[in-house]
Structure formats: C-alpha cells, structure tokens
Amino acid sequence: MTVSGLRERKKQRTRDALLRVALELFTTQGYERTTVDEIADAVEVSQRTFFRYFSSKEEAAFAVQQMVEERFVRALAERPAEEGPLDAMRNAVLASWDTIGEAIMEVVPVEQYLRTFQMIESTPALLAVHLRRSTEMEEALARLIAEREGLDVDEDPRPRIAVAAFSGVMRVTGQLWGRGTDPTLEAIRELTERYLDHLAPALEPDWRN
Amino acid sequence: MTVSGLRERKKQRTRDALLRVALELFTTQGYERTTVDEIADAVEVSQRTFFRYFSSKEEAAFAVQQMVEERFVRALAERPAEEGPLDAMRNAVLASWDTIGEAIMEVVPVEQYLRTFQMIESTPALLAVHLRRSTEMEEALARLIAEREGLDVDEDPRPRIAVAAFSGVMRVTGQLWGRGTDPTLEAIRELTERYLDHLAPALEPDWRN
DNA sequence: TGTCAATTGTCAGTCGCTGACACTAGCCTC
C-alpha cells in the first residue's frame, strides 16, 4: 500500500489531490460543468498530467466506485459454500457495505462517496458508463457463482441469469436511492433488502396470491 | 408518414441518406474510426447539417434501435390481460421480432440492423449508451406492467423487479448473441426463449434439484 | 557527483459539438 521513495510518494499525493479536487468539483458544480483544465489548475499541474493519472475524465469519477466494486467481488468469493447463489450475493453486498469505510476512507470521506454515487446516477453520460461497468462486474460474478456450484458458465445459463436478475434489482434500488431524499447508507441498505425479498415472488405468474 | 411538399421530401431524403451512410460506415470501418465529417462529405452536406438531423453521432447509431424499442413497448401494451407479467413480456419480444421487418425495412434492410446491433454491443461507448437507454425503456415497461395488474409502481416494488429481472436476461442474451457466430434473428430468438425458461429455476436456493 | 530514467510541461493537432450570421431556395400571397 504505502511505498517508500520520494518519487512514489509524490505521485501518490498528486493522484490523491487530483481525485479529491475532481470529486469535489463534480459534486458541487456538476460533472459536465467541470473542465479537466479546472481540475488540473486547482492542483497546479498541467492538463496533460491529469490524463497521465486518469485515462479520461470519467475514470476519475469512477475511481472510488472501482474500489467498492472490487471489495464486493472479494466479499462474494469469501462467502461460505453452503449459501445458495442468491443468498451469497445478497450477503456479500450487505457485508461489503458494512465495511465500506475501511476501503475508501484513506482517499475520501464516505460522505463524498455517497454524493459521488448520486452524481453518477443523475448524470446521463456517467450513468451510461456505470451500467456498462456493472455488466463487466456481472461477468466476474457469474464466473464466481458458477465456480461455487461447480458449473461451466458457458454450458449452464443459470449463473448468468441469476446474476442478471440480482443485478437488475440492485440497479433499480440504486436508481431509486439516487433519486430519493435519504442519502444514507442505511437507506440504500434497507431498500436493497426489501427489494431482494420481493424478487422470487415477483416472478410468479399470478401476483394476486 | 409520407409528406407532400418538395421541401419535406428533400429533408427526408437527406436524413435517410445520412443514416444509411452512417450505419454503413460504422459497421464496416467501426464506429470510432468513422468521423462525422466523413459521413457528411459522403452525403455532400456540411458537418453542421449532420448535427441538425442527429443531435449527436450516437443518435445516428441508435436511430433504428429506437424504432424497434418503440415497437416492443407497443407490443406489450397490446398483450391480453390474462397473461401474467412475465409471459406478457416474453410474448411481446417474440412478437415484435416476428414483425421487425415491417418496422424498419423502409429505412435499412434487416441485415443492416442486425449488424448495427452487433456493433453497438461490441463498441464500449455505444454499449454504455445502449444500457442507459434500456433502463429508460424499463421504466416505461414497469409502468405498463403495473397498469395491467392494477398496481402503483411507487407502492408495489414487483413491477420494477419483474422488469429488471426480465431485462437482465434480455441483456445477457443480447450480449451472448453479439459475441456469437450466428448473427440471425432465429439465433437470438432461440437463445432468448431458452434463457427465459431458466429464469425462475435459477432463483431457487438449491440448483441441484 | 554525474549519469540514467521517470515525470512533467509545452505545443500542435484531431474530433465531437455549438452559436452566430449570412445565404439560398421552396412557399405563399397579391
């Protein structure tokens, strides 16, 4: 994590500064109204340097989300084998939210992450990228699930289907939370549990029980 | 549909020409390697004119997809009320594929549409936009389903959940088809049916039956 | 201390996209 050498530390500081300033400006002025020049100027580096740390303006917006997602995937991998696929995924999300602080606090406060997430959900260009990134993660999830169950993802469609259904629900809750009025971890946690509870019943042919 | 007046007809011809050339270039050279100038030059109009017909380069890529999606939504609205939510959606997709030709033939051949779809699926920037557009359609679907069942989308989570799960599966099949080697309507149709059949079983806690 | 290599800045250029303004060509009226 921490690296010796003045050079390495300087790089780390520049990257952190760029990221913090970027998220700050994105969440206060809006993503589109913030130019890369503005970010670079605030950190007193050239625009070119910004693009050496982040391959695009978008990448900066997703830097924290990236860490959170990696954490979720790891949490799933560590779930006990007895749990069914859906339970394992459910418990993995909830678990990774419980410890979200540890993962990102060193870079930005949790509050900033929540605001960034809402910005992503409410900025069309970023929402689009977010959804595509999610499908990439889903591929990884499907492979993990298949492995747990001793299946081949390309033979048995169930891993991908289960992940797709699960992720669909997660996406809906993410959007509802983003549009909602309670931007807290508890709120999205509760929303997620409630919606996941309804997944199986919602697929029944007759909803009038 | 058809409008009198030389002016209107001229406009229609210009738009059609731009769209056809754009899709042709996109699918042969690739989306990113095609510049708007190139398209405009081929049709012998200025770049500015291109942007008067399509608000962005992306919009041209999705013009046909747009028609297909509208058709699917309409097909769902026309499904008999007896069908359960999932059956209604399933039958609506299959039905709208059966008549896809009628919807777009006037603009481009069906083959071109299939190639365009594959290009969208395999171009990251377009895939992202495609996914976002899909979520917009999902909102419309959820409202339709809720209406059919006499529910309020914001009260009962099941409409959104069912749509999310269904769409998740559709997305997976779309991707698999795009990566696959059989770019025909039959192929994606069969893939869709097979995957939808596995949706309910895939959510069972125990996959070893 | 001096050499080497990594980091950074500068500059020029591409591409998507927009606003402003002038010009051309259908359309409609008298």
Add this chain to the structure above:
DNA sequence: GAGGCTAGTGTCAGCGACTGACAATTGACA
C-alpha cells in the same frame, strides 16, 4: 409571376476532451 417570408444550409470561430512528440526537470542510484 414577382416579391417577400422563412425554413434549411453553409461557413466560420471556438470550446472541451483527448493524444503524440519532444524538450525540460528531477528523483534514484552507482
């Protein structure tokens, strides 16, 4: 059927994201 109106187009200038090339700087390490 001439002339005015206006929708559609071209031209031009400019912004912002991004890239390649090259020169300048600054840690690292012998």
